[in-house]
Amino acid sequence: MMTDIFATRVNPDRPSALSGLFINDTDPSAVSFAAGSPNESLFPVAAMKRAFSDAIDDKGPHLFQYQSVAGNDSLRAKLAARIGKWGNVHTTAANILLTVGGQQAIDLVAKAVLNPGDDIVVETPAYVGALAAFDIYEPNYHAVGLEPDGLDLNALEDTLKRHPGIKLLYTVPDFHNPTGITMSVTKREALVNLANKYDFIIIEDSPYRDLDYVASPLPAIKSFDTQGRVVFISSMSKILMPELRTGWLVADGELFDAIFKMRQAADLEACGVIHAAIDAYMTHNDLDAHVTVLKDHYKRQCAAMITGLEDYFPDEVTFTRPTGGFFDWVTLPEGIDAGKLLLSDIQPHAHINYVPATNFYPYRDVHNGMRLCFSGLTPAVIDDGMHRLGDAVKSALHDVEALK
Ligand SMILES: Cc1ncc(COP(=O)(O)O)c(C=O)c1O
Incomplete structure (x- = not known):
């Protein structure tokens, strides 16, 4: 086996923390809150x-x-x-x-x-x-x-x-x-x-x-x-x-x-x-002036995401209120696996994508969270996506309750 020659640091049994983060959803209604990329329409x-x-x-x-x-x-x-x-x-x-x-x-x-x-x-x-x-x-x-x-x-x-x-x-x-x-x-x-x-x-x-x-x-x-x-x-x-x-x-x-x-x-x-x-x-060029333009856009996108979380998400869910950057973190009730939920339900049915909590923990032992990124989407798309995601989370929590 070729892998016998590899250094232990390659560790083929453990995929890179950077792999498999994003699902490619070609559905026309798909909204991805997954990739943490800057908005390329703002590139100078x-x-x-x-x-x-x-x-x-x-x-x-x-x-x-x-x-x-x-x-x-x-x-x-x-x-x-x-x-x-x-x-x-x-x-x-x-x-x-x-x-x-x-x-x-x-x-x-x-x-x-x-x-x-x-x-x-x-x-x-x-x-x-x-x-x-x-x-x-x-x-x-x-x-x-x-x-x-x-x-x-x-x-x-x-x-x-x-x-x-x-x-x-x-x-x-x-x-x-x-x-x-x-x-x-x-x-x-x-x-x-x-x-x-x-x-x-x-x-x-x-x-x-x-x-x-x-x-x-x-x-x-x-x-x-x-x-x-x-x-x-x-x-x-x-x-x-x-x-x-x-x-x-x-x-x-x-x-x-x-x-x-x-x-x-x-x-x-x-x-x-x-x-x-x-x-x-x-x-x-004035880099600070360019950054001011970026901030003006991202600030509105950030506000749209927080409003979506307030308006469409159930009370059992908590979330952060960022004052900068690209991300918001949503914590689901203990016992809910955001990764399984994404694959079984939210991506195939609601066509929403996010990065589940597990990826952000070195021992991959925490599952009830999701990272949502707002940087690449307009406020209107964020509103639509958050509405659909909020509804999907609500119905998933309802199903879990029903199973108890
Ligand atoms: C916290 C943090 N550090 C470092 C990076 C690496 O960015 P780059 O190598 O493009 O500078 C990123 C990119 O998303 C990041 O979010």
């Missing part, structure tokens, strides 16, 4: 086309030469200024590494820190892409739940006391994927204090932080970091276009050097042409 295609052309005119053949591992200096300086302004993280280009999406940044930190069997904490539910990245390094997961103001720090401290070897904690503090929850400022500071006390590294993954619909973004967890323990990660995927495959991280000291070494070995450097184009875009 013409401005980006000009930016590519400007970058080529500006640099000539040199643009297509090997570039530095950390990536375009000018873009890194612009990103340093942005995170200083919006996140209160005062850093310079020297501490920023451009990566192939935020996804590569997560992978590189995991690669730099984890040996097989090492203890890590993930907030649950957790971003599936992070689970897919961590799985490769064969960690021992500890799941810590979320409260309405972010990670449950009491549960975290209990876990840290019981497992003093924990090395790494992964969190999405701003408009969390998949729940839309945002961590309070108090918890951000307290989390760094715990990292200092219990000696672990924090991955602060924040691709949605610019997409706030109610108030300005909060200071980053990284802004409280005095010991170089926090790696801040963000991305151009949600505020420009995902296929630019441009993410970035901020790290300090030895940790930056370790991540840099992983990056150099992985791909030498990547996407230099794209980074030059993004830099030209940011020079000739």
